[in-house]
Amino acid sequence: MIPAGIVTAARVTHESGSVDDLAAATPESQRTAVADLLSVPSVEEAYVLSTCNRVEAYVVATDSAVGQAALDGFFEPVDDDAVVLADHDESLRHLLSVAAGLESVVLGEDQIIGQVRTAYEDARSAGGIGEMLEAAVTKAIHVGERARTETEINEGVVSLGSAATRLAGRTVSLEGATSLVVGAGEMGRLAARSLADTGVSEVVVANRTVSNADHLAAELDVEASAVPLEALDTVASEADVVVTATGSEEPILGPDQFDAADATERVVVDLGQPRDVVPATDSLQTVTVYDLDDLESITEETRAQRADAAREVEAMIDREFGLLCEQYKRARADEVIAAMYESADRMKERELETALSRLEGEDFSDEQRQIVEAMADSLVNQLLAPPTKSLREAAAEDDWSTINTALQLFDPDFGGDDGPIAPPMNAGAMIPEPHLEATDDD
Numbered sequence: 385m386i387p388a389g390i391v392t393a394a395r396v397t398h399e400s401g402s403v404d405d406l407a408a409a410t411p412e413s414q415r416t417a418v419a420d421l422l423s424v425p426s427v428e429e430a431y432v433l434s435t436c437n438r439v440e441a442y443v444v445a446t447d448s449a450v451g452q453a454a455l456d457g458f459f460e461p462v463d464d465d466a467v468v469l470a471d472h473d474e475s476l477r478h479l480l481s482v483a484a485g486l487e488s489v490v491l492g493e494d495q496i497i498g499q500v501r502t503a504y505e506d507a508r509s510a511g512g513i514g515e516m517l518e519a520a521v522t523k524a525i526h527v528g529e530r531a532r533t534e535t536e537i538n539e540g541v542v543s544l545g546s547a548a549t550r551l552a553g554r555t556v557s558l559e560g561a562t563s564l565v566v567g568a569g570e571m572g573r574l575a576a577r578s579l580a581d582t583g584v585s586e587v588v589v590a591n592r593t594v595s596n597a598d599h600l601a602a603e604l605d606v607e608a609s610a611v612p613l614e615a616l617d618t619v620a621s622e623a624d625v626v627v628t629a630t631g632s633e634e635p636i637l638g639p640d641q642f643d644a645a646d647a648t649e650r651v652v653v654d655l656g657q658p659r660d661v662v663p664a665t666d667s668l669q670t671v672t673v674y675d676l677d678d679l680e681s682i683t684e685e686t687r688a689q690r691a692d693a694a695r696e697v698e699a700m701i702d703r704e705f706g707l708l709c710e711q712y713k714r715a716r717a718d719e720v721i722a723a724m725y726e727s728a729d730r731m732k733e734r735e736l737e738t739a740l741s742r743l744e745g746e747d748f749s750d751e752q753r754q755i756v757e758a759m760a761d762s763l764v765n766q767l768l769a770p771p772t773k774s775l776r777e778a779a780a781e782d783d784w785s786t787i788n789t790a791l792q793l794f795d796p797d798f799g800g801d802d803g804p805i806a807p808p809m810n811a812g813a814m815i816p817e818p819h820l821e822a823t824d825d826d
Contacts, residue, residue: 389428389516392451393475394459394467395440398489401466403675407658408461409439414503417441417458418510424454430512431521433482433503435496436544436571436629436657437489437676440482442475444516476520476708480701483528485537486694489679490547491687492537495570497528515715523708530700537693545574545627547682548653548674549582552625555651555672558582564623565589566616566636568596571629571655573603579625580606588619592630617641626652628660638662642671710780717779721772728768732760 396409411417414432421430421443429444441458445451452469459467470478478487483500485492504521507513513521532538552558563584565576568591576587587608591597597610611619613636620626620641630636637660642650647670654661654675666673687694736757740748778786 389444389446390448390451391442391444391472391475391516391520392448392455393440393442393470393478394452394455395438395470395478396459396462396466397440397468397487398437398676399487400468401462403657403659403677405462405466406437406439408463409459409466410434410657411439414506415510418507418512421454421458422510422512424450424457426450427454429514429517430510431503431507431517432512433500435499436655438482438487440479442479442517442520444514448472473709477701477705479520479524480527480705480708481698483524484531484697484701485528486697486701489676490544490682491690491694492531492539492697493543494532494538495543495574497525497532498570500525500528516712519708519711519715523704523711527701527704530704531697534700535693535696537690537697539690539693543571543574543578544655544676544679545571545576545629546578547679547686548575548627548655549578551674551679551682552627552651552653553582556624556649558584558625560585561624562586562622563588563625563627564619565600566613566626566628566660567591567630567656568593568600569629569631572627573600575627575629575653575655576600576604576608579627580604580608584625588623590616590619621646624648624650626650627655628652629655630660632656632660633658635662636660637665639665639668639671642668644668644670646670713779714776717776720779721768721775724771724775725764725768728764732764736760 396405398406401409411420411432411434414434417432417434418430421427421432421441424443426445426447427443427450428446431442433440441455443451443454445454448471455469481487483497485494485496488496500521504513504525507517507521549558558579559582561584563579563586565572565579565587568589572589572591576589580587584606587601587604587606589597589601589608589610590613591600591610592613594610594612597612601608601610616637617640620637621643626637628637636656637652639662642665650671652661652665652671652673654673657676659675661673661675663673665671740753740756774786777783
């Protein structure tokens with residue numbers, strides 16, 4: 385039986401769960417997470433996207449119940465209320481929306497498309513990308529690129545780093561301030577650049593690997609320096625603005641690193657996942673701590689400003705989702721047609737061999753043999769041309785009974801103990817033909 389691959393997905397995001405839920409869902413790495421999902425029997429493909437505000441897992445199996453069971457195990461450490469499960473069509477449409485930036489904390493932010501690409505490479509290296517997810521993820525990247533080049537979805541505040549800077553500026557004056565960025569990854573880099581553009585007098589970059597902090601400091605158009613994480617006890621208490629964005633498993637800042645007797649007003653924005661800052665730090669009278677949940681006010685402003693562009697992107701997603709489903713359908717029809725031709729070719733070869741063996745000893749030249757073989761090929765092609773056309777039309781119309789009938793007629797071995805091919809759960813639930821070319825937080 386030719387399988388009908390079904391995508392099932394589950395996610396924990398800034399919308400469905402808390403910072404702690406996200407921390408519980410975050411895997412050791414995207415690559416190992418994909419490998420773990422592939423270890424579940426009957427899971428054929430897997431893709432995991434893990435950023436500071438979302439953890440999403442997609443699996444392909446022949447049965448949606450298999451996929452859901454695998455995802456239940458994957459998100460077992462998370463409160464069930466924080467996990468959103470999606471069926472085949474919803475999963476595919478959501479992935480396109482994520483890459484386009486419509487699901488981000490900052491609507492239209494640019495970093496997510498790079499994260500989708502990185503997750504794709506991680507999944508490929510773990511053996512998780514097959515025909516089904518190859519088409520889906522590359523289509524998502526294509527949509528994300530179109531959204532940013534053809535609409536204004538990424539105008540203005542385009543990252544959590546810039547949103548963090550704007551939020552901090554509501555609490556303290558950034559002009560002439562001393563700022564500290566903890567973490568020199570992509571998010572820390574965005575925050576440092578954003579701070580440097582606001583008129584702060586100095587940016588200190590603290591990072592576990594000091595050379596990375598040095599590189600970031602050298603890029604900034606403001607007085608900047610680099611220090612190791614061990615220097616936080618000193619530099620944190622001297623900063624007016626602190627933005628943290630590390631991948632540390634444990635908090636790296638707490639109340640003890642700030643002078644409670646100092647009357648200077650300070651603001652800390654924690655972009656870490658899990659938390660970089662001990663929540664009790666916010667109890668200090670002169671220290672205000674914000675986390676990812678507190679960025680909602682900034683992101684709501686951005687969302688309102690980009691409402692028109694978002695509608696354009698949603699329409700784009702609708703069109704591209706339709707094209708993806710059609711791509712799957714065409715591939716599904718081609719897969720069935722290939723099986724039909726393979727069966728017909730076996731019959732042709734068997735009958736040719738019988739006929740030619742009867743002509744042994746006759747005055748039968750190679751040229752005549754070629755004419756007979758060409759005639760057999762022509763008969764097969766002409767006989768199968770009408771059903772080929774009908775099968776492609778049937779797939780486009782989700783007419784799976786016609787496809788079953790064709791397979792039963794042309795493939796005597798088709799079905800066996802498994803029975804006929806079942807109609808997919810929905811419009812897109814089918815595996816692309818292997819030769820099909822896909823279109824194109826740290």
